[in-house]
Amino acid sequence: MSTDYNNILSRLCFHLKQLSSPDVVIVPETDLINELAIDSVKLLNLVMEIEDEFDISVSLNALADIQTVHELANLIYKIKSQNK
């Protein structure tokens, strides 16, 4: 899991940085909605960027359960591995 997952995590953090205020520190446990104040519309747009980057489609059903940065990175990792 490690290299791919870490790569996904760092790309995800890169995208999240653009959306949040500069002084926020983003770690895997960071809560997307409550800590980064990313609303559902922003989150869906962010996911579209990530989908392009990793050539995957993330379903809304799967996104519904996501709260933290780690959970999102893990979801992308899982979808990416299924497609291989």
Added chain:
Amino acid sequence: MSLLDKLDAVAAARKALLPEGLEVFGTPIEEVYSATEARIGDRRILFLGTNNYLGLTFAPECLRAAHEAIDREGTGTTGSRMANGSYSSHRALEREFAEFYHCQSGIVFTTGYQANLAMISGLAGAGDVVLIDGDSHASVYDGCRLSGAEIIRFRHNDVSDMEKRLKRLGERSKSTLIVAEGIYSMLGDQAPLAEIVRVKNAYNSILLLDEAHSLGVLGKTGQGLAEETGLTDGVDFITGTFSKSLGSIGGYCVSNHPQLDQLRYISRPYIFTASPSPSTIASTRAALKLLRDGTELRRQLWQNSRQLYARLDGLGYQLGPQPGPVIANILDSPQQALLLWKGLLDHGIYVNLILPPAAPEGKALVRCSVSAAHTSEQIDHVGDVFAELRKSIFQ
């Protein structure tokens, strides 16, 4: 947090955004004078935020038909068609819809919202995929949820993004339902239907097109975008509503697929709700005739729409990408949108305010919608008010 505390938190967030005493949502309307005029408080206002595109809500033919139906069949059906029986007028309207679209069959639903719920959840299920435009109406999203299928969104009106997603699905594209809208309810732009049909054919998917805002508005006989673009045969299922250009309430689906009829037996939003009242069906039947023969109404509607779009564009308002009866002013902040909405109301013009997250891309919208029943003078007056507000709000 308790269930009720959660509601209090939502109420607090709304109050923080909206000024005290201003009823922005659910604005009370005291009296309705015509398709275009009413009273709010003690002020006579011009409706510029209905979906009454052809202005048929007071058409004498529709009023008469509704009165007669009440006298003949009563005020309500009091039940579902599957359990409590299917009135002849409901069946007649279904035949008339099928004939209107030159399709094999049609089904009538109690609302347009339920038409989408019923069709999407009836067609797709667990293991299938629904591929929907990101700007889809809430009824499309809710239909997808009810279906239990995997829900994938594509970027609004971006067919290459849609195709990319179909490609990723591989063999599953064959059990994929694509959903698009003739005219999008918020920005008023039209779906690139020719491209969508080409791609859905290439991937052997099924296409459902919601003509809610394009019925009566586009196409020679008012069928919608599919007729306008000559692509009716390329669309598998067309849904729509009676609540906009037909001036009543209810929904429909038409199709050439014989399987459509099967949905009556499996689709919960069709089975487990009462069928429309006889008066609703009767006025809709009368309105459908007026709509089909409404070439002059459509000409007037488009003239009014172009007139207002050009005026607002000239004033420097940021608008949706395409002229049409839905004209959205896109504002950078909810506060600006609220000022514009309130300014219009103070001048006797009632429009729709749409705040995030309901507005696409997280923007705020002041949505106008034009009717064939507006006069050119009324549209001019609206333009003058927008010009005045432009100076006071934005400078």
